Amino acid sequence: MAGRPELILASASPRRLALLNQIGIEPEHLVPAHVDETPEKGELPRKLAQRLADLKAITAQHKARTAGFGADALVLAADTVVAVGRRILPKAETMEEASECLRLLSGRAHRVYTGITLITPGGARRHRLVETRIRFKRLSAKDMEAYLASAEWRDKAGGYAIQGIAGAFVVKLVGSYSGVVGLPLHEVTQLLAGEGYPVHFNWLNQSSLSGV
Numbered sequence: 001m002a003g004r005p006e007l008i009l010a011s012a013s014p015r016r017l018a019l020l021n022q023i024g025i026e027p028e029h030l031v032p033a034h035v036d037e038t039p040e041k042g043e044l045p046r047k048l049a050q051r052l053a054d055l056k057a058i059t060a061q062h063k064a065r066t067a068g069f070g071a072d073a074l075v076l077a078a079d080t081v082v083a084v085g086r087r088i089l090p091k092a093e094t095m096e097e098a099s100e101c102l103r104l105l106s107g108r109a110h111r112v113y114t115g116i117t118l119i120t121p122g123g124a125r126r127h128r129l130v131e132t133r134i135r136f137k138r139l140s141a142k143d144m145e146a147y148l149a150s151a152e153w154r155d156k157a158g159g160y161a162i163q164g165i166a167g168a169f170v171v172k173l174v175g176s177y178s179g180v181v182g183l184p185l186h187e188v189t190q191l192l193a194g195e196g197y198p199v200h201f202n203w204l205n206q207s208s209l210s211g212v
């Protein structure tokens with residue numbers, strides 16, 4: 001293959017794009033894949049995260065090809081699942097759901113699983129599953145009330161966003177911070193580099209962009 005392969009990010013999440021941009025990666029195409037995220041009966045959280053990442057990647061690839069682009073592109077997708085033990089927390093859409101999530105997370109450890117799938121131009125599927133263990137402080141009624149009023153929980157797995165106010169709830173984190181936000185950058189760069197995508201070349205141009 002001549003030159004750098006195109007990259008399709010199979011996501012509608014502004015956070016996933018921002019994480020890629022943070023390390024100098026700019027996908028040529030954004031192709032959201034809206035898939036049914038309902039867990040199968042008895043499905044374990046890690047299996048769900050990987051299955052949905054796969055499904056999003058396959059769906060976006062199909063969408064792109066049907067629309068007539070990206071035939072030789074890499075397709076990257078991810079899915080983030082929050083679980084307390086085997087219990088999978090919802091992507092909070094209502095205040096009741098968010099409130100229930102906060103009650104389950106308060107003063108306890110939970111796990112965040114992010115599955116990523118990269119489809120290569122040759123059609124191979126590469127996977128990574130990143131697990132992060134987080135402990136929240138005990139949340140007072142006031143903490144919960146203020147957090148619910150912020151609306152930062154909306155559409156977030158587990159009803160919180162670590163990159164916002166909820167960062168102050170984290171007593172301990174073991175794993176990948178970027179994975180919790182939605183795209184584990186170490187594993188993404190490993191997968192992309194493995195397919196000849198010039199990750200380091202992008203970094204050379206990055207410091208002037210980011211102001212870091």
Ligand SMILES: Cc1cn([C@H]2C[C@H](O)[C@@H](COP(=O)(O)OP(=O)(O)OP(=O)(O)O)O2)c(=O)[nH]c1=O
Nearest residue numbers: 011012013079080156157160161162180181182
């Ligand atoms: C736990 C946590 C999740 N999240 C977000 C990441 C994901 O966007 C979302 C989990 O839902 P996902 O289904 O993984 O992703 P999505 O539907 O938002 O986007 P996509 O189009 O890529 O399918 O929760 C945070 O932003 N911060 C956090 O701390």
